[in-house]
Amino acid sequence: MDMARQPASAMQHQNSLTYLVFALAFTSGFAIMSVELLGGRILAPYFGSSIYVWGSVITIFMVALSLGYLIGGRLSLRTPNLARYGLFYALAAVALMPIVLLGENAMAMVFKHVTDPRYGSLLAASVLFFLPTLVMGMIAPYSVRLLVKHQQHSGQVAGFLYFISTLGSALGTLATSFYLVLWLEVNTIMLALIALMFTGALVAFLGHYGMKERCL
Amino acid sequence: MMRLMGLLLSVFAANSTAKTVHQERSLYQNLSVVEKDGRRCLVFAAIRGDQNQTCQYLDGSEKLVFPYVRMVLAGLLVNPKPQRILMVGLGGGSVPTVLHELYPDSQIDVVEIDPAVEKVAKAYFGFKESAKMQVTISDARVFIKRAALSHQQYDLVILDAFNGDYIPEHLMTEEFLEESKGLLSDQGVLVANTFSTSKLYDHESTTYRKVFGPFFNFKMKGTLNRVIIAAKAPLPSAQTLNENAASLTPELKAFAVPIAQYPDKLSTAIDWDTSARVLTDQYAPVNLLNKE
Numbered sequence: 001m002d003m004a005r006q007p008a009s010a011m012q013h014q015n016s017l018t019y020l021v022f023a024l025a026f027t028s029g030f031a032i033m034s035v036e037l038l039g040g041r042i043l044a045p046y047f048g049s050s051i052y053v054w055g056s057v058i059t060i061f062m063v064a065l066s067l068g069y070l071i072g073g074r075l076s077l078r079t080p081n082l083a084r085y086g087l088f089y090a091l092a093a094v095a096l097m098p099i100v101l102l103g104e105n106a107m108a109m110v111f112k113h114v115t116d117p118r119y120g121s122l123l124a125a126s127v128l129f130f131l132p133t134l135v136m137g138m139i140a141p142y143s144v145r146l147l148v149k150h151q152q153h154s155g156q157v158a159g160f161l162y163f164i165s166t167l168g169s170a171l172g173t174l175a176t177s178f179y180l181v182l183w184l185e186v187n188t189i190m191l192a193l194i195a196l197m198f199t200g201a202l203v204a205f206l207g208h209y210g211m212k213e214r215c216l
Numbered sequence: 217m218m219r220l221m222g223l224l225l226s227v228f229a230a231n232s233t234a235k236t237v238h239q240e241r242s243l244y245q246n247l248s249v250v251e252k253d254g255r256r257c258l259v260f261a262a263i264r265g266d267q268n269q270t271c272q273y274l275d276g277s278e279k280l281v282f283p284y285v286r287m288v289l290a291g292l293l294v295n296p297k298p299q300r301i302l303m304v305g306l307g308g309g310s311v312p313t314v315l316h317e318l319y320p321d322s323q324i325d326v327v328e329i330d331p332a333v334e335k336v337a338k339a340y341f342g343f344k345e346s347a348k349m350q351v352t353i354s355d356a357r358v359f360i361k362r363a364a365l366s367h368q369q370y371d372l373v374i375l376d377a378f379n380g381d382y383i384p385e386h387l388m389t390e391e392f393l394e395e396s397k398g399l400l401s402d403q404g405v406l407v408a409n410t411f412s413t414s415k416l417y418d419h420e421s422t423t424y425r426k427v428f429g430p431f432f433n434f435k436m437k438g439t440l441n442r443v444i445i446a447a448k449a450p451l452p453s454a455q456t457l458n459e460n461a462a463s464l465t466p467e468l469k470a471f472a473v474p475i476a477q478y479p480d481k482l483s484t485a486i487d488w489d490t491s492a493r494v495l496t497d498q499y500a501p502v503n504l505l506n507k508e
Contacts, residue, residue, distance in 0.1 A: 044386035045497045048355020050329060051243050112365075117358050178504070185498035 013211050014149075017082070020207045021143050022164050024089070027200050028139045029168025031193050034176040035096065036061050038186055039129055042099065046107040047121035056121040057129070064130045068137015075138065076145035082211070085146060086204025088139050093197035095132035100190050103128055140165060238340060242332030245379075249340045255281060258308040258336060260379050269379065270308025272341055278314075279472035284409055284441035285310055286473045290434055291372055291407035293478060294447050296460045298322060298371035302363075302399065304356040304387075305377035306333050309343030314471050315372075316349050324349045325370075327359045329377075357386050360395050369401040375408040385502040388420060389495045393427040400448040412442040415508040418492035420444075425486075426494050432482040445482065454479060 039057040040049065047053045075084070098106075107124050114120040143161050148154045180189050237256070238249040248259045257271040271281040280286045288311055292298070299322050303312050306328035316324055328334055331353050337343035345351055352359060356377055373396055377387055386392060396406055406428075410420060412435060424431055424444055431446035452460075457479035464475045493499060 041385075041497075041500075045357060045389075045391060046361065048329075048358045049384055049386060050355045053355075111361065115362075117355065181499075182501040182504050185496075187498055 017207070017211065018147060020082070020203065021085075021146050022161070024085070024200050024204060025139065025143045025161050025165040026168035027196060028089070028092070028136050029165035030172035030175075031092070031197060032061070032065070032133065032136050033169040033172040034180070034189065034193055035099075035129065035132065037173055037176045038181075038189060039125065041181070041186055042103055042128065043107070043121055043124055046111045047117050047124065050117065052118045053121045056118070056125045059122065060125040060129050061133050064133035065137035068134040068139075069141055071134070072138030073141035073145075076142045080142065080145045082146070082204045082208035085139070085142055086201040086208065088135055088142065089197045089201035089204060092132055092135040092139075093194045093201065095135050096190065096194045096197065099128050099132070100187050100194075238336065240332055240336075242330050244330045244332075247332055247336055249336060256340065258333075258341065260381070270310050270341065272308065272310065278317075278470050280310060280314070283436055283439045284443065286471070287434055287436060287439075287441065287443045287478075288374060288376065288407055288409055289314070289468065289471075289473050289475065290432075290443060290478045290482065291374065291405050291445055292318075292464055293457050293460045293475070293482070294405040294432075294445060294452055295371050295403050296464060298405075300368075300370045300401070301325070301372045301374070302327070302360075302370045303374045303376070304359075305375070306337055306343070306351060307376065308341040309337040310341070311374060311376065312349060313343060316346075318467055320348065322348065326351045327354055327356045329353070329355050356384075357392060357395075360392070360399060364395055364398050368399060369404070370399050371401050371404050373399060373404065373406045375406070378410060383416075383502050383506060385500040386497065388423065388502050389497050389500050390423050390427055391497045393423065397427060397446075397448060402449060403447075405445060405447045408444040408446075409441055410444065411440060411506070413440050414506045415492075416502060416505040417442075418489040419495050419502075419505055421486075421488040422490060422492045423495045425490075430484045432484060433487070434478070434482050436481060451484065457482065 036057060039061070040054055043053050043057065047056075072088070106127050110120050110124045110127065114123055140161070143165075144154070144158045147157045147161065176189065184192070234250050234252040236248055236250050238247075240247050245260045250257050250259050251274065254274050255271045256274055258269045260269055270285070273279060273281065298315075298319065301312075301315055301319075301322055301324045303315075303324065303326045306312070306326050309326075312324050312326050315322070326349070328351060334343075334351050334353065338345070356375075375387065375396070377384055393406075400406060408424075411417070421433075424446060428446035430451060431444055432451065434443040434445060435441075461476045461479050468475050495502065
């Protein structure tokens with residue numbers, strides 16, 4: 001009903017915003033699980049592949065994501081827009097870089113100082129994965145905020161966003177474990193994910209300024 | 217209905233000959249201890265039923281049941297008097313037990329990831345820990361990294377951590393082999409029990425070759441296992457191998473290890489695709505390669 005009264009350009013604007021946010025939510029979902037899966041591999045040379053190494057990786061990802069949801073939700077209160085949304089992607093890309101650049105040193109340091117492999121892997125996982133996962137967690141609630149225009153549709157929008165981003169996560173897990181590790185080195189996959197997140201940032205920025213021009 | 221009856225009957229029939237003495241689900245696998253045909257066996261992943269890890273004869277004989285277990289002892293041809301031994305993967309403990317009997321004064325460290333395996337080896341396979349034989353529950357990679365930090369040296373390192381279903385990928389990489397090589401004393405030898413049937417064979421071989429240079433590739437008819445024997449020093453001559461085999465023959469008789477036959481089967485020939493990519497910590501899709 002509301003839609004019918006909107007001018008055609010505004011509807012088009014809303015449509016392209018929707019597709020853009022869905023595509024980006026899918027991308028971040030993909031990246032989160034791809035990094036998580038590589039996380040186990042990255043830790044294995046120092047902490048092994050015992051059950052508690054996976055326990056550490058999963059714990060840190062869950063804690064970081066939960067805090068990311070909290071912070072992202074809070075940030076969505078203040079003038080939500082695509083430019084800020086893009087900033088999350090850029091930040092996530094930057095936060096992923098130390099895994100490639102400093103991962104080896106960080107793990108060697110932890111390995112030397114913490115002899116219990118349970119707490120060693122927990123500490124190493126938090127040093128390497130906490131920050132980027134937290135930033136990627138901020139994306140989900142912010143996506144919801146960008147798309148929800150009416151209260152009565154909020155559940156549906158949130159549901160569809162979870163659907164898209166979790167589907168991205170499933171594909172990220174599958175692609176990484178079945179194919180990417182067979183073709184590429186761990187660091188190459190990480191760099192590709194960083195490039196992917198930067199591309200996401202760029203697309204969001206372009207979307208922000210492009211749509212602004214057309215609407216004004 | 218008839219089919220179901222038949223199935224049930226065959227299950228009962230199988231049970232009448234095979235007796236499951238113990239069964240448990242550990243953190244890493246399903247373990248069972250099964251007695252059949254005069255042998256007691258440790259079985260991983262009981263559903264398939266063909267994953268016998270270690271078997272012992274029930275009549276008290278010390279003879280080693282499986283060819284690959286006997287083949288692992290070929291490492292002694294390169295170093296016949298190891299004083300410090302590291303065994304990765306305990307299983308039923310038959311290899312460390314044999315080594316302890318052969319070399320009662322040698323220090324044997326065993327690393328096993330699964331605490332349930334240690335329990336079962338002690339309760340059902342007569343494995344005994346002592347001052348000279350100690351088990352550490354740990355991931356082997358972590359143990360070896362720590363051992364390197366404290367400058368430990370071993371004369372014999374045996375890698376037997378692989379079962380058919382899942383291979384720990386971080387125990388097959390160039391970096392891991394470098395770390396393991398770093399633990400070897402000047403006369404040290406590394407023995408690995410692995411497979412020979414998949415694409416992994418090429419990748420594993422190029423990786424060992426890169427780290428150790430020429431190594432002995434040991435295969436025998438009747439088993440799909442292959443045993444890699446690599447050393448820190450240059451490999452011994454055929455003459456040395458034969459001399460060592462002759463001196464070991466009487467000691468290994470009780471365990472039914474035909475060591476005198478082994479020197480002829482130790483080959484340094486390259487029978488793999490040398491263009492296969494070396495496995496590293498960055499690239500180790502070992503389980504995917506093992507399926508191809």
